Amino acid sequence: MPRCAPLWWSANSTPDPSRSLRAPAFVVVERARAQRERDETGYEAVVPRGRATGYAEGMETLRQIVVFVHLIGFATLFGAWAVEAFGGQRRFTRLMQIGLAIAGVAGLILAAPWGLAEGADMNYAKIGTKLVVLLIIGALLGIGSARQRRGDAVAPALFWGVGVLTLLNAGIALLWG
Numbered sequence: 001m002p003r004c005a006p007l008w009w010s011a012n013s014t015p016d017p018s019r020s021l022r023a024p025a026f027v028v029v030e031r032a033r034a035q036r037e038r039d040e041t042g043y044e045a046v047v048p049r050g051r052a053t054g055y056a057e058g059m060e061t062l063r064q065i066v067v068f069v070h071l072i073g074f075a076t077l078f079g080a081w082a083v084e085a086f087g088g089q090r091r092f093t094r095l096m097q098i099g100l101a102i103a104g105v106a107g108l109i110l111a112a113p114w115g116l117a118e119g120a121d122m123n124y125a126k127i128g129t130k131l132v133v134l135l136i137i138g139a140l141l142g143i144g145s146a147r148q149r150r151g152d153a154v155a156p157a158l159f160w161g162v163g164v165l166t167l168l169n170a171g172i173a174l175l176w177g
């Protein structure tokens with residue numbers, strides 16, 4: 001055995017080449033903990049129901065980070081709209097489009113079932129509804145911005161529609177099941 005044997009070599013006499021040495025730190029720690037438990041008890045560790053492994057915990061954290069980015073997109077879109085609505089010129093701005101794009105991309109990433117806590121389900125009816133609302137917001141922003149470029153004012157229905165539908169999507173996210 002080499003002097004600086006990898007963690008899993010010291011516990012296993014035959015190295016398993018399928019175990020990558022480049023595994024993330026939390027996976028290595030989790031493997032070492034499981035191996036210690038096997039050595040001490042002679043049994044495969046029984047992971048209690050509901051307790052995530054190190055890898056699953058890492059994915060859950062990553063999902064939370066994407067939710068955070070999603071919320072930044074929402075805040076950017078709604079904040080930019082609120083500035084224009086209350087004291088601004090009631091025009092569509094580039095920041096609104098950027099916020100919508102951030103919320104949309106992060107939302108689509110969240111629409112896939114990964115990094116969920118054990119037993120958590122996806123509500124695809126809710127996600128589909130949010131996607132439709134997002135597309136309508138995008139259409140309103142697109143039509144209004146095109147009129148603005150031609151020098152026309154944004155129609156009040158378009159302008160208020162963007163704010164109301166943005167809040168509607170946040171409400172759906174928080175209040176629907």
Ligand code: HEM
Nearest residue numbers: 067074103104107108110111130131134166169170173174
């Ligand atoms: C203007 C558009 C949008 C707004 C304002 C918005 C707002 C929000 C808010 C406030 C949350 C946080 C809810 C919580 O804390 O659980 C959320 C979560 C979420 N949103 Fe959106 N959203 C938008 C678009 C989308 C789109 C287009 C999708 C997918 C197609 C989407 C998918 C999701 C998912 C899956 C979550 C739950 C995250 C999780 O708990 O794992 N959202 N959204």
